[in-house]
Amino acid sequence: MRKTLLAAALVATSFGAQASAPGGSGCGWGNMLFEGNDGMPMHVLATLVNGTSGNRTFGITSGTNGCDTSGALSYHGENMLAQAGVMEEVAQDMAVGDGEALTALSVSMGIPAEERDHFKKTMHENFSTIFPSEDVTAEEVMANIQKVMNQDKQLASLS
Amino acid sequence: MKSTYLALILVLASAPLWARTTPEELAEHPRWKALLHINQGTTWRYQGRSYIDDPDFFLHESGATDARAELEASIEQLRSSESEARCDFPARYRFLSQQLDWPDDGALSHCSEYQEWRGAMPEERVALIFPASYLNSPSSMFGHTLLRIDHGEDEDGVWLSRAINFGATVQGQENSILYVYRGLFGGYPGYFSNVPYMNKIRDYAHLENRDMWEYQLNLDEQEREWLLAHLWELEDIEFDYLFLDENCSFRLLELINLARPESGLMNDFRLAEVPANTVSSLDRAGFIESVDYRPSKANELDALVKQLDATEQDLALALAADHAVTEREAFRELEPRRQNLVARTAYAHLRLQNREGERSQAAAERGMALLRTINGTPTVSGIEPERPVSPEKGHGTKMLAAGGGMLGDRGFGELQARFSYHDWLDNPDGYLNGAAIEAFNARIRRTEGDDLTLEQLDVVNIKSLAPRNSFRKPVSWFVNGGLDRRFIGEKRHLTRHIQGGPGLAWELGPVMPYAYAMARAENNSAHEVLVSTAAGARAGVLWYADGFQLGLEAEGLYYHNDDRRYRPSATLNVPLGRNHALRARIERDGGPDRAETEFHLSWRYYFD
Structure with missing residues (x-):
């Protein structure tokens, strides 16, 4: 019985005591570029209360700073992009042409290892199509990625 | 010896012999104890019983204190193939079924929530x-x-x-x-x-x-x-x-x-x-x-900054504030690869500045414009922060030191014990330069013709030097509380004190200059008031050279009753391998009535 709640959220975000709203408020970081889960700057608050940013003094479960997004396993692209701050990392990696966040995105989209370099290169070349503005949403980015992949001979079969 | 014994138990544990083992023996099994989180004398509290009080974790009402009762209750409740308790305690089930040779009856296949969770969890x-x-x-x-x-x-x-x-x-x-x-x-x-x-x-x-x-x-x-x-x-x-x-x-x-x-x-x-x-x-x-x-984002920024000359750094700063800088001649004249580096530095800086707080539309627009510039210029790859010595390679966190020296014309011998952790002249490998945290640091001294006396006891002493540059402007600080000795009039008095203050620090290669403003409150037997207060300043320089660390520092304090304290010092630390060091210190300490020069040489041994 006591497992019901957890299982509902699959590998639910927190074993911790309190539930936090999906996408939760209080993820101060990472939303310089994109509107999203920014909400109140909880980190600043936490700094005032504890003298440390993010309640790390005693290693609080991350449930307390509201940074958990529901996203269960976040093991396909869209979920991953919806995590606070991740889209920003992906955007930066795409602009540069490489990086861990972009790699992780390709893994989460099921791009096989041997296609990854080509995927990254294609994303890099189409950066402006994928991120047309700073007001783009995770869904739009995902749709743009699909569009770009569909137009690429090698990637079309993967999207 | 103990581990041999454990290994022996383990070898036995995997043999079918254990299938016929008694509950007494099984309750003593290291893995059973680990499953119940029993404190086997590792920490002070709760020795011989489980660390956990939560009744949800036990199948027997006195399971927290009685490993054997919990074992028997677990055997009883986990044995049946339809057992719901198996789904809550899959590891215990695994242990018991292995030890007691339970038949394979579908094990945990009916535990759909657990199976779903395991299916989703990585495990490689x-x-x-x-x-x-x-x-x-x-x-x-x-x-x-x-x-x-x-x-x-x-x-x-x-x-x-x-x-x-x-x-x-x-x-x-x-x-x-x-x-x-x-x-x-x-x-x-x-x-x-x-x-x-x-x-x-x-x-x-x-x-x-x-x-x-x-x-x-x-x-x-x-x-x-x-x-x-x-x-x-x-x-x-x-x-x-x-x-x-x-x-x-x-x-x-x-x-x-x-x-x-x-x-x-x-x-x-x-x-x-x-x-x-x-x-x-x-x-x-x-x-x-x-x-x-x-590396952290801040270190990534520092690595980028290091690639730029002074003009390019100024350009990057200006670019982070205003994207129109890309139209300036100074930027357009740069070769494309340099433009890429400047734009990336600007972007990293902008993000670091905006990492907290509400999203700002203006910053978002600038950020996106910078990404487009980065995207439109050839990427310079392989710019990564230098990898420091990893923390487990650092010196031990506890320390004992023995030494001696002269205070004025009298010799002394001294013992020091520090419970934790690192001061900023200790071997910096594995630690952060300019960060010091000491807790329960005591020095006991015997001076010629005198009794054994407590020279110093830091309950806590934390110093943080956060270097500033054009891109980052952190404030350093320090705080220190405990007991120390200082001249008041002709005599050195033990004072109970707390002191601290904000400061500024910079990094010039291996050299870190710094300056603090400071305030101090103390209690001593020489002053009539219960608490004396003082304000002053402390400034110095740290040099992290190959093979030694050198610190020069001067401190001046002015007390509310016109008393004064001056304290210039020089300290040299020479690490001898990972867990030994030689330290020499010369210090002049005193006030208007009396001051003495102290020379002190000690051997430091780090452990644990």
Whole structure:
């Protein structure tokens, strides 16, 4: 019985005591570029209360700073992009042409290892199509990625 | 000896002989004790019983204190093939069915929630993650630890791994005194959590500017199975969280010990669990396969800045504030690869500035424009921060020192003991330059013709030097409380004091100049008032050379009653290997009536 709640959220975000709203408020970081889960700057608050940013003094479960997004396993692209701050990392990696966040995105989209370099290169070349503005949403980015992949001979079969 | 014994038990444990074992013997099995989180003398509290009080964790009402009763209740409730309790305690079931040779009756196949969870959880590799000290935050100076569980098919996909974290849960806002008190002496409940690892990267490397060390552990498939099955048992189970010993690091050691009880990880008494020690314990016990370094965003910015000359740095700063700078001749004249570096530096700076707080539309527009510039110029790859010495390679966190010297014309001998952790002239390998945290640091001295006296006792002494440059402008600070001696009139008096203040610091290659403003409140037997207050300044320079560390410092304090104290000093520290050092110090200390010069030479030994 006591497992019901957890299982509902699959590998639910927190074993911790309190539930936090999906996408939760209080993820101060990472939303310089994109509107999203920014909400109140909880980190600043936490700094005032504890003298440390993010309640790390005693290693609080991350449930307390509201940074958990529901996203269960976040093991396909869209979920991953919806995590606070991740889209920003992906955007930066795409602009540069490489990086861990972009790699992780390709893994989460099921791009096989041997296609990854080509995927990254294609994303890099189409950066402006994928991120047309700073007001783009995770869904739009995902749709743009699909569009770009569909137009690429090698990637079309993967999207 | 003890570990041989354990190993012997383990060898026996895997033999069918144990199928006929008695409950008494089984209740003493190291793995059973690990499954119940029984304190086998590793920490002060709760020796001989389970660390857990939560009744949800036990099948017998006195299970927390009676391992045998819990064993019998578990056998009874987990034996039936339809047992619901199996679904709550898959690791216990695994243990009992192996030990008691239970027939394979579908095991956990009816536990759909557990199966679903396991199906979704990665299980291929396990790493211990150590987000190192957080510059300028004392509470994180010891660092933190968590576990990371990876999908095996792809080593590049660690962003998709899961993070297993043990932490205290603080409800709402409490005042910080209570927070510290409860954190140290108990009162906060601790829980395990399971979150996407990318959230942890964001929290530590991006938001808090902490470097992360990732230690891949060599747990095999069976060992990982124990760990994961047991994690499920710990969901929603309440522990006590104690800052000193029963903390994040300690609980992870318990988990790893469960996976490999013969490792003897919990055999030694552990007075305080410092994350760096946890890592070295694992290293000594042979768990660590490889080490990865994940630099913080701030270090990534510093690495980019180092690529630029002064003009380019100014351009990058201007560009972060106004994208129209790309139209300037100075920028357009740069070759495209240099433009790329300047734009990336500007972007990294802008992000660091905007990492907290509400999203600003203006910053977002500038950021996006910068990304387009970066995207439109050829990428210069391979710009990575230099990898520092990893924390487990640092000196021991406890220290004893013996030495002697002259104070004025009288000789003295001195012993020093420091419980924790690092001062800024100790061997910097594995530690953060310019960060010092000392707790319970005592010096006892015998001067010629005098009795044994307490020279100094720092209860806490924290100094943080956060270097400033054009891109980052942090404020340094220090705080120190305890006992020290100083001349008041003709005599050196023991004073109880607390002092601290804000400061500025810079980094010029291996040299760090700094200056602090400071305030001090003290209580001593020479002044009539209960508390004397003073204000002053402290300035100095640290030099981290190859082979030695040198510190020059001067301090001046003016007391409310016109008393004064001056204290210039020079300290040289020469590390001799990892855990020894020679230290020489010359200091002049005194006031308007009397001052003496002290010369002091000591041998420092670091351990644990």
